[in-house]
Amino acid sequence: MDPGDGTSSVGTLAEPPPPRRRDDPSGLGRRKSLSETVDEKVVDAAAQIPEQTDLCYKTVDVEKDLVDWQKPLLWQVGYLGEKYDEWVHQPVDRPIRLFHSDILESLSKTAWYVVFLVWTPVVLYLSWFSYTSLAQGNTRLFSSFTTEYSIPVHKYYFPFIFLLGMFLWSLLEYLIHRFVFHMKPPASNYYLITLHFLLHGQHHKSPFDSSRLVFPPVPASLVIGFFYGVLRLLLPEVLGLSVFVGGLCGYVIYDMMHYYLHYGSPRKGTYLYGLKAYHVKHHFEHQRSGFGISTRFWDYPFRTLIPEETFKKED
Numbered sequence: 001m002d003p004g005d006g007t008s009s010v011g012t013l014a015e016p017p018p019p020r021r022r023d024d025p026s027g028l029g030r031r032k033s034l035s036e037t038v039d040e041k042v043v044d045a046a047a048q049i050p051e052q053t054d055l056c057y058k059t060v061d062v063e064k065d066l067v068d069w070q071k072p073l074l075w076q077v078g079y080l081g082e083k084y085d086e087w088v089h090q091p092v093d094r095p096i097r098l099f100h101s102d103i104l105e106s107l108s109k110t111a112w113y114v115v116f117l118v119w120t121p122v123v124l125y126l127s128w129f130s131y132t133s134l135a136q137g138n139t140r141l142f143s144s145f146t147t148e149y150s151i152p153v154h155k156y157y158f159p160f161i162f163l164l165g166m167f168l169w170s171l172l173e174y175l176i177h178r179f180v181f182h183m184k185p186p187a188s189n190y191y192l193i194t195l196h197f198l199l200h201g202q203h204h205k206s207p208f209d210s211s212r213l214v215f216p217p218v219p220a221s222l223v224i225g226f227f228y229g230v231l232r233l234l235l236p237e238v239l240g241l242s243v244f245v246g247g248l249c250g251y252v253i254y255d256m257m258h259y260y261l262h263y264g265s266p267r268k269g270t271y272l273y274g275l276k277a278y279h280v281k282h283h284f285e286h287q288r289s290g291f292g293i294s295t296r297f298w299d300y301p302f303r304t305l306i307p308e309e310t311f312k313k314e315d
Contacts, residue, residue, distance in 0.1 A: 074098040078190035109211035112259040126245040165246020174298035178291040
């Protein structure tokens with residue numbers, strides 16, 4: 001990358017010299033595996049602050065860039081048209097302001113621990129309420145269609161219903177990330193471009209803005225309330241609530257994990273270590289694949305898995 005011209009090779013990782021191992025100061029020792037070495041390089045780089053990484057960032061020239069960084073970006077990006085998709089996938093290392101209003105701006109950002117502090121008590125309370133409600137023995141499946149053949153739902157089923165909710169959330173996480181967050185808005189549609197940038201584009205433009213890595217509680221409550229309403233229509237009240245609270249727990253885990261994948265330093269060889277390398281690839285090389293965040297499970301059946309060979313290339 002040449003800082004002087006304000007450009008970079010979008011969607012690629014830089015090629016730094018091979019890292020030296022502690023037990024091999026000369027750097028000439030054989031590697032255990034190519035994928036392990038590349039993963040380590042990618043994850044260790046991403047765990048540092050952006051200025052210290054080998055990840056390619058676009059140098060922003062505020063006088064020549066397509067937007068005015070001295071003003072809120074949300075109302076500007078819709079005018080980029082066909083240039084928007086390329087621009088939004090050129091990551092920069094600087095905070096983003098979305099709104100003119102300080103109140104709206106504050107509602108669009110949050111610290112990671114706020115999500116945990118707000119939603120964890122809700123998950124615990126609703127779990128207790130669902131379990132004790134099921135214990136009363138009044139919940140039956142299909143009772144709205146037939147009373148003779150309706151199925152009683154006992155309190156012992158709650159853990160399995162809870163896990164079902166988490167499983168359904170993992171699917172929803174994938175579908176939202178792929179088809180909503182990564183929709184390609186028509187170049188002629190100002191409003192869809194603006195919506196895309198608000199929902200997810202700003203995160204890809206500034207992936208290390210720590211205040212925008214988790215979903216703020218106020219807008220999140222609107223989305224969460226919508227999904228609760230859907231389950232309330234489809235299932236008996238307590239059963240729907242039991243599924244919902246499992247999904248809500250899955251959401252909290254997802255948001256915490258997403259923050260950790262950007263700022264955490266997982267130990268080499270762990271599940272989170274592999275996910276971090278995978279997510280870094282998604283941001284800087286494969287924006288049209290690798291949509292799983294808390295799990296890669298759904299990338300397999302939907303054929304959006306980041307190719308393994310990209311983790312095995314030579315240093």
